[in-house]
Every structure is written in structure tokens, then in C-alpha cells.
Amino acid sequence: MVRPSVADADRLIGVRQPVLSHGFVALVDYMGNDSAIVQAARVSYGAGTKSVRDDRGLIRYLMRHRHTTPFEMVEYKFLVRLPIFVARQFIRHRTGSFNEHSARYSIVPDEYEIPPPEEIRHQSTRNRQGRGDALPTDVVERFRSDLERVSKDAYASYTRALGEGVARETARLLLPVAYYTQWYWKTNLWNLFHFLSLRLDPHAQEEIRLYAAEIGKLGQVVCPIAFEAFEEFQVRGLGLSRREQVAVRALLEGKTPEQACSHAGLELRREDGRPMTSGEGVEFLEKLERLRRAE
Numbered sequence: 348m349v350r351p352s353v354a355d356a357d358r359l360i361g362v363r364q365p366v367l368s369h370g371f372v373a374l375v376d377y378m379g380n381d382s383a384i385v386q387a388a389r390v391s392y393g394a395g396t397k398s399v400r401d402d403r404g405l406i407r408y409l410m411r412h413r414h415t416t417p418f419e420m421v422e423y424k425f426l427v428r429l430p431i432f433v434a435r436q437f438i439r440h441r442t443g444s445f446n447e448h449s450a451r452y453s454i455v456p457d458e459y460e461i462p463p464p465e466e467i468r469h470q471s472t473r474n475r476q477g478r479g480d481a482l483p484t485d486v487v488e489r490f491r492s493d494l495e496r497v498s499k500d501a502y503a504s505y506t507r508a509l510g511e512g513v514a515r516e517t518a519r520l521l522l523p524v525a526y527y528t529q530w531y532w533k534t535n536l537w538n539l540f541h542f543l544s545l546r547l548d549p550h551a552q553e554e555i556r557l558y559a560a561e562i563g564k565l566g567q568v569v570c571p572i573a574f575e576a577f578e579e580f581q582v583r584g585l586g587l588s589r590r591e592q593v594a595v596r597a598l599l600e601g602k603t604p605e606q607a608c609s610h611a612g613l614e615l616r617r618e619d620g621r622p623m624t625s626g627e628g629v630e631f632l633e634k635l636e637r638l639r640r641a642e
Contacts, residue, residue, distance in 0.1 A: 351380045356568045363426075364561045367554060369458040369527050370428045372561040379421035381406065381572040384536075387417040403572050410576035421536035421570055425562060428529035430460040433554045435524070440542050443534035450528075451516040454509065459498040459525040461491055466553055473624045477550060498525055539566055540577050547582065585638070591631050604635060 356377060363371035385402045388409060409417055429437065438445065467487045471479035501521050508518040534542070539562070545551060546559035567574040587595065590611045597607035608615050613628035623629055 350378075351383050353377075353380050353569050356380075356565075359565060359568060364565070366557050366561055367430065368460055370430065370433075370460075370558070371426075372428075372558060372565065373426040374565045375424040375426050375531065377421070377423050377569050379536075379569075381570050383420050384409070384417045384570070384573055387420040388414070403575075406572050407576045407580070410573070410580045415537045418537035418540070418573065419535040421573075422533060423536070423539060423566060423569070424531060424533045425565070426529065426531055427558065427562075428527055429558060430524065430554065431522075431526055431528050432460075432524040433552075433558065434528050434530070436546075436552065436555050437532075437558070440534075440538070440545075442538040442541070443532055445530050445532055447530035448528055450519040450522075454515065455505070455519060455522060455526060455528075457502050458527045459494075459502075459523070460527070460554075461494050461498075461525070462554075464488070464491070467491065477552070494525060498523060502526075536566070536570060536573060540581065543577075544581050585634050587634075588627070590627065591634070594631060604632060608632070 356374065359374050360376065361373055363373045365371050381402065385405055388405055408414075427437070434447075464484075464487045465481075466478070467490050468478040468482055469480045471477040473479070501523055505518050505521045508521065509515065543559055543563050543566075546555050547563065548556075551559070563574070590613055594604075594607040594611035594613055597610045598604065602610060605615060607613075608628045608631060613631050614626060615623055615628040615632075617623055
């Protein structure tokens with residue numbers, strides 16, 4: 348049996364793809380490719396029992412119907428360097444193996460992240476954990492200046508503590524979450540799809556979206572057909588709840604979107620009469636807008 352390989356992916360192994368100021372993503376290794384997915388689905392030990400066209404159709408079928416196990420036959424290992432505040436979001440994806448650089452054993456490099464001015468914005472009025480409209484220039488510059496000062500002061504205190512004999516595992520408490528860490532991350536393709544579906548979403552924080560984009564590009568080189576199916580059926584696909592299906596039927600019967608929402612019990616207004624900015628009804632209207640823009 349010959350190990351599946353992808354020449355384009357082999358050329359990318361170890362190549363660091365830059366992200367943010369000091370971060371990167373690198374493909375360290377992979378196991379399997381599109382043919383491994385097909386082989387697992389057919390429980391076949393022979394290579395290429397059907398045409399590429401048939402293989403593509405099977406992979407799309409598996410994706411449409413969420414038959415996950417064949418996708419789990421493909422694995423990736425990445426080396427990721429990222430700010431600690433991004434790492435705290437990343438680590439929530441538990442369906443993978445992480446091995447992180449330890450500040451108990453090693454001295455943390457003097458590298459921290461300062462967001463570009465356009466990414467320092469108001470708190471969103473719709474997303475409680477996201478950013479909204481632009482801030483005044485003086486507020487933005489003051490924040491960036493404060494972050495620079497706090498980071499430099501923290502690192503000076505950190506190095507002073509080390510110089511005075513404070514253990515590395517204790518001295519690291521002085522460093523803010525803007526500082527960088529790095530880890531190896533191993534995950535299978537289906538769990539990678541889950542990570543990307545959440546972290547490429549417009550509601551995700553901008554910084555982790557940048558990492559997800561680079562990871563997705565590397566993953567796609569290994570399994571282009573599977574990623575094509577993922578893009579079509581998950582990233583750009585639309586699911587409809589039971590109420591949303593009732594609303595769509597009302598639309599087909601000639602009702603306006605607002606009437607359809609009312610008919611289906613999808614609320615668009617609060618008790619005081621003000622328009623809602625979030626909720627099932629608002630999300631349904633957003634889906635309709637996506638349908639209008641679909642190509």
C-alpha cells in the first residue's frame with residue numbers, strides 16, 4: 348500500500364504563512380487526501396476503483412448528508428503562532444490535539460499584537476462579543492498607545508523578575524494576553540471543517556478569522572474536492588428551521604417577508620414596538636437577503 352500524497356501540499360510543508368504582526372501558520376504534516384475519503388466510504392483497499400467524477404459525486408453526497416466518518420480519515424498537523432487572546436478562542440475547539448510552547452520552560456519572546464486602527468471600534472449593538480462602528484481617531488490612537496506602553500512595561504517587569512531569580516512559571520503572570528504563544532495542532536478533516544465553519548463566519552473575531560483563512564487555504568491543497576463540497580454545502584449553504592420553512596411557504600403564497608415572519612411566529616419587534624436587532628426573525632430576513640445576492 349502506498350501512502351497518499353499531494354505534490355502541492357508537500358511543497359508547502361514547513362512554509363510559514365504570515366498572520367498578524369508576528370504570527371504564522373505552517374503545515375507540518377498530513378495523512379490522506381480526497382482519495383482516502385473515497386476509499387474509506389467504499390470500504391475498499393484498492394486505489395481508484397472509479398473515476399474522479401464518481402469520486403467527486405460521492406464526496407459531495409457524503410457532505411450533503413453529513414456522513415462524517417470518511418472525512419475523519421484525513422488528518423493534519425499545523426504549527427501555529429498566535430496572540431494569547433486568539434489562542435484562548437482557538438483552544439475551545441476541543442476535537443484536536445494541542446501541544447503548546449511552555450513559558451514554564453522557556454523565556455517568552457518580546458512579541459505582542461497591536462491591532463491596526465481600523466480594527467479598534469465601538470462595541471457592537473447587535474453582537475455582545477463583537478465590534479461595531481468606527482471610533483474617533485483620538486480614542487483609537489490612545490488605545491494603541493496604551494497597549495504599546497502596557498506591553499513594554501509588562502515585558503520589562505517580566506525580564507526584571509527573571510533576572511532577580513523569579514521562576515519562569517511565576518514571572519509569566521506579568522505578561523498580558525497581547526503576547527504571542529505557539530503550538531502544534533493536530534486535527535482530522537471533519538473537525539477542521541467544524542473549526543472553519545465557526546471561525547470563518549463574519550460574527551467571529553477578525554483576528555481568528557485571519558488564522559482560519561490561512562489554515563483553510565493549506566487544508567484545501569490537500570483535499571480540494573472535499574473543500575469544494577464544504578464551501579458549497581456548509582459555508583454557502585442555508586439551513587431552514589421548521590418555522591423558517593413555514594415562512595418560506597407563506598412567501599410562496601404571496602405574503603411579504605414581514606407577514607411571513609408573523610405567520611410563522613418569527614418575531615421582528617420587541618414588546619415595546621421597537622424593531623429587534625437579533626433573534627430568529629432577524630436571522631431569517633438575513634437568509635432571504637443572502638438568497639437575493641446568491642450567484
